[in-house]
Amino acid sequence: MDTSWSSVRPATLPQAPSLRVRSNMLAKSIGPDLELRLLEVRHAEQFFAMQMRDKENFSKWIPWKFDESYTVESARNFIKGELQKFVNNSGIELGIWHKEQLIGDLGLNFIDWQNKRADMGFSLTADFQGRAIATAACRALLAYAFGELKLNRMEMRCSKDNERACALARRLGFTQEGHCSEAQWLHGRFWDLLLFGMIAEDWQQ
Numbered sequence: 001m002d003t004s005w006s007s008v009r010p011a012t013l014p015q016a017p018s019l020r021v022r023s024n025m026l027a028k029s030i031g032p033d034l035e036l037r038l039l040e041v042r043h044a045e046q047f048f049a050m051q052m053r054d055k056e057n058f059s060k061w062i063p064w065k066f067d068e069s070y071t072v073e074s075a076r077n078f079i080k081g082e083l084q085k086f087v088n089n090s091g092i093e094l095g096i097w098h099k100e101q102l103i104g105d106l107g108l109n110f111i112d113w114q115n116k117r118a119d120m121g122f123s124l125t126a127d128f129q130g131r132a133i134a135t136a137a138c139r140a141l142l143a144y145a146f147g148e149l150k151l152n153r154m155e156m157r158c159s160k161d162n163e164r165a166c167a168l169a170r171r172l173g174f175t176q177e178g179h180c181s182e183a184q185w186l187h188g189r190f191w192d193l194l195l196f197g198m199i200a201e202d203w204q205q
């Protein structure tokens with residue numbers, strides 16, 4: 001008897017478009033000198049250097065652990081994991097470049113093709129915040145998710161106390177749909193998360 005998960009998939013599973021074929025996001029301009037590009041293994045040193053320059057910003061609301069065990073190899077393994085999701089058609093992680101400098105990343109963390117939804121995450125180095133760059137990057141990602149991948153729903157989960165992330169969600173037109181008490185364990189304590197959602201028909205280009 002075939003006991004693999006594939007054998008119990010409903011026959012009605014929607015046909016998922018291939019992320020690799022839908023490649024418009026692999027290099028996309030989002031403004032003067034600003035570009036989104038697929039994060040690749042060859043970017044590991046740059047990715048690590050970006051995180052090390054701005055450890056506090058990157059680990060304040062995201063569970064990155066930048067202790068002595070975190071090395072370029074750890075950054076490389078993170079990127080490999082994200083690329084594996086891309087190959088498996090279940091996610092995509094993009095770098096945000098200002099000229100040739102990597103200044104942040106964002107992506108679809110998990111695409112649920114059955115229900116046509118995905119959740120997104122994003123980070124920007126502190127010295128590039130406050131200039132609407134994350135807004136532009138997220139808008140491009142939403143256009144890709146709704147327009148090209150034909151997803152029906154996008155989600156974001158942000159700590160209630162992460163004011164910049166919550167402001168970004170609202171600026172993008174997300175609706176706060178839920179308050180998840182003590183849903184994230186970070187820096188030795190629980191934090192409440194806000195669930196933000198947007199459906200395709202509410203997406204304004």
Ligand SMILES: CC(C)(COP(=O)(O)OP(=O)(O)OC[C@H]1O[C@@H](n2cnc3c(N)ncnc32)[C@H](O)[C@@H]1OP(=O)(O)O)[C@@H](O)C(=O)NCCC(=O)NCCS
Pocket residue numbers: 057058061062121122123124125128129130131132133134135136157158159162164165168171
């Ligand atoms: C969340 C994060 C990406 C938001 O970055 P951000 O710089 O606040 O967002 P944007 O790049 O869109 O910039 C918005 C700012 O540009 C300003 N702005 C200027 N022109 C603008 C325009 N045309 N449109 C929108 N905003 C504009 C806004 O007023 C806002 O400034 P303010 O914060 O002083 O009010 C950033 O804080 C971050 O990386 N944090 C650490 C990682 C993190 O928390 N990730 C999320 C985990 S859930």
